Amino acid sequence: MYIDLERHGRVAVVRLNRPKARNALSSKLRQEMLAAMRPLDCDPAIGCFVIAGAERYFSAGADIAEMHAKTALQMYHDDFFAGWDEFAALRTPKIAAVSGYAYGGGCELAMMCDIVYCAQSARFGQPEIELGVMPGMGGTQRLTKLVGKSLAMDMILTGRAIDATEALHAGLVARVIADDRLMRETLDAAHRVASFGKTAALAAREAVDRSLELGLREGILFERRAFQALFGTADQKRGMQAFLDKRPAVFNED
Numbered sequence: 108m109y110i111d112l113e114r115h116g117r118v119a120v121v122r123l124n125r126p127k128a129r130n131a132l133s134s135k136l137r138q139e140m141l142a143a144m145r146p147l148d149c150d151p152a153i154g155c156f157v158i159a160g161a162e163r164y165f166s167a168g169a170d171i172a173e174m175h176a177k178t179a180l181q182m183y184h185d186d187f188f189a190g191w192d193e194f195a196a197l198r199t200p201k202i203a204a205v206s207g208y209a210y211g212g213g214c215e216l217a218m219m220c221d222i223v224y225c226a227q228s229a230r231f232g233q234p235e236i237e238l239g240v241m242p243g244m245g246g247t248q249r250l251t252k253l254v255g256k257s258l259a260m261d262m263i264l265t266g267r268a269i270d271a272t273e274a275l276h277a278g279l280v281a282r283v284i285a286d287d288r289l290m291r292e293t294l295d296a297a298h299r300v301a302s303f304g305k306t307a308a309l310a311a312r313e314a315v316d317r318s319l320e321l322g323l324r325e326g327i328l329f330e331r332r333a334f335q336a337l338f339g340t341a342d343q344k345r346g347m348q349a350f351l352d353k354r355p356a357v358f359n360e361d
């Protein structure tokens with residue numbers, strides 16, 4: 108197995124575990140990840156995923172050994188990397204906990220998550236140009252939307268990796284955390300996300316994601332419709348009643 112799966116209450120931690128290839132993202136690793144995550148994604152008892160790697164490396168990217176001999180026709184017919192769209196589309200919130208390097212597909216995998224936290228040791232890069240190719244798992248699109256065109260071009264055209272501080276300032280990560288506290292703090296945040304109503308969390312992340320794709324008017328309409336629909340959930344009644352009663356709300360009890 109190339110992944111380890113642990114459950115901590117309402118949080119599922121998926122840890123990439125392919126040390127010999129520095130967590131290179133082979134098709135087998137992707138299939139194992141999705142097979143583990145797919146059933147949990149629609150399980151109301153799971154409210155958040157954490158995606159982690161090793162201490163020194165999150166992932167060295169796509170598996171170069173797996174793809175190096177492929178022809179363009181094979182890549183096209185296999186629709187190589189399309190399988191990762193399913194990972195990005197999982198609806199349960201996903202937090203990436205990046206320690207060490209996240210290069211190529213590793214950086215792209217982190218960007219497919221809803222929140223990225225990283226350790227001070229983290230480095231992010233899109234070095235595909237050094238291999239004679241370019242990012243192929245969403246890097247040209249997600250990185251540009253997250254950090255802007257100029258830095259995205261700098262990283263993609265020169266292959267330069269950025270450190271945790273630059274990633275924070277650029278908006279690629281939400282928090283930089285001391286290496287020895289990364290998992291603890293990430294788990295704390297994941298437990299907090301998972302403690303709220305899952306329906307509200309699914310709707311909120313879906314609406315935020317729409318902001319990357321829709322114009323303002325359509326995005327706001329999408330948000331308003333999702334907000335209105337949440338009034339059909341028990342968690343909305345619980346959350347608002349608890350506020351009025353001046354007591355903490357308890358969610359996810361349907």
Ligand code: CO8
Binds near residue numbers: 131212241
């Ligand atoms: N794929 C396969 N194997 C890898 C990869 C990888 N991406 N990265 C490392 N490995 C393997 C090495 O070959 C080595 O194997 P072995 O022990 O059998 O020789 C083992 O992992 C250890 O590697 P290192 O000794 O180099 O480990 P370090 O921790 O010292 O260094 C580095 C790690 C700096 C990450 C270095 O290994 C490296 O530069 N790796 C390649 C990084 C890279 O270029 N990533 C981008 C890959 S391409 C991609 O992600 C998207 C491509 C888009 C294509 C679009 C198609 C549609």
